[in-house]
Amino acid sequence: MIDVLYFAWVRERIGKPREAVETQATTVADLVEELKKREPRYAAAFADVSALRVAVDQELADFSTPLSGAREVAFFPPMTGG
Amino acid sequence: MSGAGGVRVQREAFDLGAELEAFEAATSGAGAMVSFTGIVRDDAGGRLDRMEIEHYPGMTERALEKIRADAMKRWDLAGALIVHRHGALRPGEWIMMVATAARHRKAAFAAAEFLMDYLKSRAPFWKKEYTSDGAEWVAAKEEDEAALTRW
Numbered sequence: 703m704i705d706v707l708y709f710a711w712v713r714e715r716i717g718k719p720r721e722a723v724e725t726q727a728t729t730v731a732d733l734v735e736e737l738k739k740r741e742p743r744y745a746a747a748f749a750d751v752s753a754l755r756v757a758v759d760q761e762l763a764d765f766s767t768p769l770s771g772a773r774e775v776a777f778f779p780p781m782t783g784g
Numbered sequence: 785m786s787g788a789g790g791v792r793v794q795r796e797a798f799d800l801g802a803e804l805e806a807f808e809a810a811t812s813g814a815g816a817m818v819s820f821t822g823i824v825r826d827d828a829g830g831r832l833d834r835m836e837i838e839h840y841p842g843m844t845e846r847a848l849e850k851i852r853a854d855a856m857k858r859w860d861l862a863g864a865l866i867v868h869r870h871g872a873l874r875p876g877e878w879i880m881m882v883a884t885a886a887r888h889r890k891a892a893f894a895a896a897e898f899l900m901d902y903l904k905s906r907a908p909f910w911k912k913e914y915t916s917d918g919a920e921w922v923a924a925k926e927e928d929e930a931a932l933t934r935w
Contacts, residue, residue: 710838710910711921757908760843776840776908780924783868783907784822784880784900 709778715747788863791848795871811885814862818892819883831915840908851902859891904928
């Protein structure tokens with residue numbers, strides 16, 4: 703079970719800030735493919751992953767990052783701090 | 785955590801003068817202190833009602849601690865302070881501040897710029913602007929990403 707978090711317009715498009723996901727995905731990209739199959743709003747949110755950033759266990763990661771042992775995966779647009 | 789200052793993520797407003805006085809007191813003798821403050825700007829010609837800043841609790845603090853630690857390692861600093869707000873902010877309100885203290889101004893200026901460059905695109909904050917026309921997420925700028933290559 704992995705906690706999946708969404709921020710900013712990703713959260714708005716999917717319609718929730720977080721959810722627990724039962725998954726066998728081995729990488730972030732695999733998890734994205736599983737989520738896209740759920741409902742059209744997921745497919746819409748993940749249509750262009752180049753517009754998204756990902757963090758695994760609160761560290762910036764890539765879509766190729768393995769999920770072994772990961773507890774938390776977050777998807778969000780490029781950050782705009784400062 | 786080494787040196788004075790630290791990182792804070794908060795909803796409440798901060799008092800810039802009081803922050804700088806306390807930071808200066810904690811780094812007394814350093815000789816040079818630099819600060820930067822980000823202020824909500826109305827780019828909508830007077831129609832900006834507010835900016836809402838969302839963040840990723842937990843990761844935000846970790847990311848800011850890392851950026852601060854990298855600056856402390858890179859320059860000989862007496863301290864570095866980062867304060868960043870989240871929630872709803874009106875035009876003219878202070879969004880965030882950084883302050884650095886060192887023996888000489890060059891290190892203090894450079895470290896403050898480094899903190900700002902990394903805050904822009906490596907700290908998990910997202911801004912949404914609410915105007916009389918509706919609401920829109922602020923897009924990240926390519927130049928902010930490019931700014932990191934100079935470090």
